[in-house]
Amino acid sequence: MSEEEILEGLKKSVIDFDEDAVKEYAQRAIDEGVDPQKAIFDGLAAGMEVVGDLFQKGEYFVPEVLMCADALYAGLDILKPHVKVDEKTRVKGQVVIGTVEGDVHDIGKNIVKLMFDIAGFTVHDLGKDVPLDRFVEEQLKTDSDIVALSAMMTTTMTGMKKVIEKIREKNPKVKIMIGGAPVTEETAKAYGADATAKDATNALSEAIKMVSSLREMQK
Amino acid sequence: MDSRERVLRTLEGEAVDRPPCFSGMGNVTVHGLKKAGVRFAEAHGDAKKMAAAAASTYKLFGFECAVAPFDLGLEAEALGCELNFYDDGSERILYPTVKTKILKFGEELNVPEGLAERGRVPMVKEAIGLLKDDIGDEVAVGSYVLGPYTLAGQVMDLNDLLKNSFKKPDEVERILRSLSTAIVTIAAELKEAGADYITVREMGAPADVISPRMFSSMVLGPLKETIKGIDGPVILHICGNTNPIVELMVEAGASAIAVDQKNDVAATREKLGPTAVILGNIDPYNTLVKGTPDEVKAAVKGVIQSGVNGVAPGCDIWPEAPAENMEALVKATEGYEPN
Ligand code: B12
Numbered sequence: 001m002s003e004e005e006i007l008e009g010l011k012k013s014v015i016d017f018d019e020d021a022v023k024e025y026a027q028r029a030i031d032e033g034v035d036p037q038k039a040i041f042d043g044l045a046a047g048m049e050v051v052g053d054l055f056q057k058g059e060y061f062v063p064e065v066l067m068c069a070d071a072l073y074a075g076l077d078i079l080k081p082h083v084k085v086d087e088k089t090r091v092k093g094q095v096v097i098g099t100v101e102g103d104v105h106d107i108g109k110n111i112v113k114l115m116f117d118i119a120g121f122t123v124h125d126l127g128k129d130v131p132l133d134r135f136v137e138e139q140l141k142t143d144s145d146i147v148a149l150s151a152m153m154t155t156t157m158t159g160m161k162k163v164i165e166k167i168r169e170k171n172p173k174v175k176i177m178i179g180g181a182p183v184t185e186e187t188a189k190a191y192g193a194d195a196t197a198k199d200a201t202n203a204l205s206e207a208i209k210m211v212s213s214l215r216e217m218q219k
Numbered sequence: 220m221d222s223r224e225r226v227l228r229t230l231e232g233e234a235v236d237r238p239p240c241f242s243g244m245g246n247v248t249v250h251g252l253k254k255a256g257v258r259f260a261e262a263h264g265d266a267k268k269m270a271a272a273a274a275s276t277y278k279l280f281g282f283e284c285a286v287a288p289f290d291l292g293l294e295a296e297a298l299g300c301e302l303n304f305y306d307d308g309s310e311r312i313l314y315p316t317v318k319t320k321i322l323k324f325g326e327e328l329n330v331p332e333g334l335a336e337r338g339r340v341p342m343v344k345e346a347i348g349l350l351k352d353d354i355g356d357e358v359a360v361g362s363y364v365l366g367p368y369t370l371a372g373q374v375m376d377l378n379d380l381l382k383n384s385f386k387k388p389d390e391v392e393r394i395l396r397s398l399s400t401a402i403v404t405i406a407a408e409l410k411e412a413g414a415d416y417i418t419v420r421e422m423g424a425p426a427d428v429i430s431p432r433m434f435s436s437m438v439l440g441p442l443k444e445t446i447k448g449i450d451g452p453v454i455l456h457i458c459g460n461t462n463p464i465v466e467l468m469v470e471a472g473a474s475a476i477a478v479d480q481k482n483d484v485a486a487t488r489e490k491l492g493p494t495a496v497i498l499g500n501i502d503p504y505n506t507l508v509k510g511t512p513d514e515v516k517a518a519v520k521g522v523i524q525s526g527v528n529g530v531a532p533g534c535d536i537w538p539e540a541p542a543e544n545m546e547a548l549v550k551a552t553e554g555y556e557p558n
Contacts, residue, residue, distance in 0.1 A: 058426070061430040062428045063381040063385045063429060063430075064385065066378055101313070102305060102313035102316070104317070106377075107377070107381075107428065110378065153314070154508065154539075155312050155313065155537075
């Protein structure tokens with residue numbers, strides 16, 4: 001099987017949420033010497049990108065996306081141990097993510113988390129209904145580059161402002177992004193967040209921008 | 220025609236003098252809480268406080284109903300889940316949530332005996348009774364239960380539920396059917412306590428979460444059973460994107476359907492024809508909280524022109540809605556002919 005066929009197979013099997021097929025192609029990739037990093041990004045992640053589009057267009061729904069994610073993780077489990085650790089490419093960045101206190105809406109947050117995972121971020125997921133101080137603690141503990149806060153209600157949204165203030169106090173360099181249905185550009189500005197995004201794909205591109213600007217600053 | 224009659228006749232599809240302004244869901248405001256001397260966090264666990272809070276929107280603004288409870292945890296709690304009420308003694312408004320789940324996918328769901336006596340069911344019944352005594356002659360008293368799919372998401376891990384909805388739809392449907400019996404039992408208690416109408420909230424199943432196909436093949440059956448099991452007028456409410464499923468919502472068999480601001484009601488009216496009873500769909504946050512009284516008035520005009528039979532907020536009224544907006548909502552509705 002050619003490299004191209006393997007990459008295409010990985011991609012398609014993620015889109016079709018066919019876990020078994022993903023595993024087979026991932027094993028094939030290893031056996032036939034395809035660069036595992038390439039298999040992850042041009043196979044698995046490329047498939048997930050299409051899934052994101054299908055979700056946005058209303059052709060896929062949340063259960064479909066979650067199953068595609070399972071298929072993707074099954075492939076990652078096989079490929080990841082073979083990725084050569086190269087300091088430059090590895091440390092893409094670390095993200096602390098969670099839905100703020102008083103809010104159990106986590107469907108959207110989980111999709112954002114998934115995109116970060118795929119892109120190679122190390123994600124610390126605090127779950128939902130997360131006490132505000134937990135974000136500050138986890139950021140300090142992990143020295144994460146980004147804190148991503150989700151809220152789906154206008155009352156819990158105000159909790160994000162408090163988290164932002166607390167984090168800024170302790171560690172002004174951290175990048176903070178906020179999101180969820182009630183969050184607008186204006187909210188992000190008013191709360192002092194660095195960015196917001198309407199959906200998971202844009203959340204990811206914002207995160208990538210944030211990390212590169214942090215790396216610039218460190219140089 | 221008084222408010223109670225207007226609401227109940229609307230739900231039965233009978234002629235009224237004007238559209239009612241009411242809701243099947245929570246509608247307390249910070250103004251009402253203040254006047255009643257009740258903190259939001261304590262309103263969930265005390266019958267007198269719950270009743271005082273629930274009656275306050277009618278008393279202050281003439282909103283044409285009183286609805287209790289205010290959270291989505293009543294059934295889950297009766298089934299054995301633990302809730303978090305966030306009562307730290309402050310006035311902050313955080314809605315109760317389910318803290319511990321009781322069901323793992325693959326395990327049998329045990330519906331405990333004596334649901335009527337469990338959790339806060341007796342307390343909510345008492346609150347409904349108090350509401351009936353207080354204002355029951357003037358306005359309709361409502362209560363609500365969850366739909367089976369939404370309740371499933373409360374009692375088990377939601378990701379498991381969503382994935383298995385795809386992988387093992389038959390098993391999920393079996394869970395939904397046993398949850399349906401629990402819901403029907405609790406709804407009967409709420410009715411017995413005096414609720415004039417019951418809203419079934421299936422907010423876990425809009426088309427921004429599951430596909431219309433899945434709604435039809437898996438959610439609809441158990442939902443029909445639930446609605447059929449409840450006596451008297453029933454409203455089926457789903458928030459989020461509902462345009463693709465409004466026909467299925469009608470098929471579920473409720474007296475009326477209620478939708479939120481994401482629904483294009485003019486299109487829905489056209490699809491469903493003149494006899495369907497549609498309630499909606501004022502945006503509870505962008506209009507009622509953030510808008511001006513003039514914007515509220517314009518929104519009321521808008522939903523009536525689109526063809527609603529009752530002017531209702533899309534979901535729970537957000538407690539922080541300014542008093543002027545609440546007044547404008549009721550006042551504006553009073554000026555229209557029924558659809
Ligand atoms: C499903 C749902 C529920 C489920 C939640 C299950 C779960 N575990 O998530 C249940 C039934 C439990 C529920 C409960 C309640 N709900 Co609810 N719920 C919804 C509903 C219908 C869909 C939300 C959803 O999952 N959408 C699909 C996902 C994929 O979209 P998303 O969340 O917007 O996420 C995307 C973006 O926002 C963005 N994003 C999300 N997070 C982040 C984070 C970052 C950093 C970035 C950059 C981007 C980003 O990317 C995501 C992917 O594209 C909405 C209505 C709606 N359509 O929004 C109401 C809604 C959110 N609920 C509402 C309410 C009122 C409640 C309750 C308070 C009701 C009550 N009386 O108790 C309770 C809340 C209890 C609590 N304390 O939390 C209101 C909130 C109103 C407001 N103005 O604040 C809404 C808007 C309904 C309405 N029309 O009014 N709900």
